[in-house]
Amino acid sequence: xxxxxxxxxxxxxxxxxxxxxxxxxxxxxxxxxxxxxxxxxxxxxxxxxxxxxxxxxxxxxxxxxxxxxxxxxxxxxxxxxxxxxxxxxxxxxxxxxxxxxxxxxxxxxxxxxxxxxxxxxxxxxxxxxxxxxxxxxxxxxxxxxxxxxxxxxxxxxxxxxxxxxxxxxxxxxxxxxxxxxxxxxxxxxxxxxxxxxxxxxxxxxxxxxxxxxxxxxxxxxxxxxxxxxxxxxxxxxxxxxxxxxxxxxxxxxxxxxxxxxxxxxxxxxxxxxxxxxxxxxxxxxxxxxxxxxxxxxxxxxxxxxxxxxx
Ligand code: NAD
Numbered sequence: 001x002x003x004x005x006x007x008x009x010x011x012x013x014x015x016x017x018x019x020x021x022x023x024x025x026x027x028x029x030x031x032x033x034x035x036x037x038x039x040x041x042x043x044x045x046x047x048x049x050x051x052x053x054x055x056x057x058x059x060x061x062x063x064x065x066x067x068x069x070x071x072x073x074x075x076x077x078x079x080x081x082x083x084x085x086x087x088x089x090x091x092x093x094x095x096x097x098x099x100x101x102x103x104x105x106x107x108x109x110x111x112x113x114x115x116x117x118x119x120x121x122x123x124x125x126x127x128x129x130x131x132x133x134x135x136x137x138x139x140x141x142x143x144x145x146x147x148x149x150x151x152x153x154x155x156x157x158x159x160x161x162x163x164x165x166x167x168x169x170x171x172x173x174x175x176x177x178x179x180x181x182x183x184x185x186x187x188x189x190x191x192x193x194x195x196x197x198x199x200x201x202x203x204x205x206x207x208x209x210x211x212x213x214x215x216x217x218x219x220x221x222x223x224x225x226x227x228x229x230x231x232x233x234x235x236x237x238x239x240x241x242x243x244x245x246x247x248x249x250x251x252x253x254x255x256x257x258x259x260x261x262x263x264x265x266x267x268x269x270x271x272x273x274x275x276x277x278x279x280x281x282x283x284x285x286x287x288x289x290x291x292x293x294x295x296x297x298x299x300x301x302x303x304x305x306x307x308x309x310x
Pocket of ligand 1: 140163164165166167168169170191192193194195198211212213214232233234235271272273275
């Protein structure tokens with residue numbers, strides 16, 4: 001068993017980003033600037049956003065954290081998004097999900113200007129991804145691709161099984177693993193809550209990507225010998241032996257699955273750290289205007305036009 005070490009690989013990328021930012025600034029440009037909006041006091045979201053802001057500083061980005069109370073109205077959140085869309089100093093921004101239930105996350109995602117949508121969740125970015133056209137890739141799938149690439153894991157012709165079909169992880173991951181690229185070019189099966197006999201599929205996986213959000217769900221008897229196992233899940237599990245009263249668990253029962261896998265990601269220390277790298281790389285691309293998405297009007301219909309690849 002080999003560890004797919006998110007700590008090692010994320011440090012590698014952060015160093016590269018830091019060097020690139022220093023060069024960019026030395027050439028007279030302003031540092032990339034990422035803003036994050038957080039609504040309410042969800043503990044896990046607070047931790048994720050704090051980590052993103054901290055990492056920005058480590059690579060030389062500017063960052064702005066906008067905290068809004070849990071009872072923020074949709075109108076106020078919309079105004080906040082509009083002002084970030086118009087703020088020339090901000091290169092990209094995210095609205096941390098999940099939002100309190102009275103807020104409409106779909107309209108929030110659609111309100112963010114695609115050229116500043118460094119989470120890659122806007123339908124324009126998602127659609128462009130589907131068509132293999134320039135776009136910001138969603139940060140978690142992007143981080144997983146970087147991890148596979150770093151360890152030179154062959155994906156072409158392999159059978160990749162993804163558990164989970166969410167818009168932010170499972171579905172884009174399926175798409176990216178199947179497209180003609182490296183990593184990619186795999187034959188992909190997507191499993192979800194409607195799948196019967198899940199084990200039948202997971203046992204066929206050369207590469208198994210678990211993104212279902214159920215602690216230690218994937219057991220030893222569900223994994224083929226020699227499989228590459230990517231664990232996306234992060235769930236807080238009560239643990240009185242831990243000072244915080246909980247520990248973080250992945251979707252894979254690591255201790256029993258690791259011995260039969262060829263490569264496996266730990267939780268924590270795996271995909272989560274790579275997600276931040278995906279976000280930083282998208283923000284760097286936004287700052288360098290490598291992926292310019294301009295609103296254009298043809299016959300009074302608003303369209304979006306990507307000017308360059310990145
Ligand atoms: P989600 O709840 O939106 O989607 C879960 C998916 O899993 C659904 O499509 C559902 O059909 C499927 N599913 C649920 N139970 C299942 C079962 N028993 N069998 C088969 N499929 C089942 O979740 P999400 O946003 O995709 O996140 C999944 C997990 O990944 C969560 O633990 C989340 O915290 C974590 N996550 C981690 C990162 C990271 O950076 N590591 C990023 C995003 C999400």
